[in-house]
Amino acid sequence: MKLNRRSLLTVFDSLLTAYGRQHWWPGETPFEIMVGAVLTQNTAWTNVEKAIANLVARDKLLPEAIIAARKDHLANWLRPSGYFNVKAERLKNFCRWYVEAGGFDALSKLDTATLRDALLSVNGVGPETADDILLYAFGRAVFVIDAYTRRLFSRLGQVPAEVAYEDLRLAFEDKLGPDVGLYNEFHALIVVHAKTVCRVRPRCGDCLLRENCPAGRGSNDCPRDLSR
DNA sequence: ACCCAGGGTCATA
């Protein structure tokens, strides 16, 4: 991996200049952020918002309420976010764990590695979901890796395309040093860059993030040369 | 009509 601190910060600065600060995660409370992290798995955020709105409308955006709800009812509220049967089960799993563990205050006392392992022990919470929660709900210095991050830096020639999640996360954290504010903004900017480019020119063939786009050129609508 | 989305689990070899 040719990853180094300077090249990472160069990309970060390009994105920050292009899009500005993002103030992530979209969500009012830590628990809402956690719910959003589960629901957004392989799903457009606009769909997640509708599902969360359904929960709020019924006063169900609470761990106890989700645990108590019938699974088929919960699945119907989650319907807009897709994979609703799977996500109903995952959300229940998560909430049972969350309540059992004593909620936010109790979990906040755990060190980051312990908390991460605990999150990963929940069926339905994988590495990215766990890291979203760690960074954005608990404010821990954990760099979130997603498909965009891997694609972007592999197209920039800085990491192998098939790099493992954990290897890439540790590489980012090693090069950048622990910095919650930077990690927060960086991941948000990568996602926003992907959305922006794709909204402006779907399947344009130019962007660095879309699966089927060759690297190398850029449209006028995105900060294409992120390495300068 | 097709492609994609802020993944994760499980069954198989």
Place this chain on the structure above:
DNA sequence: TATGACCATGGG
């Protein structure tokens, strides 16, 4: 350990 199937709605 490494692929592949599966989950499903909604927007471009």
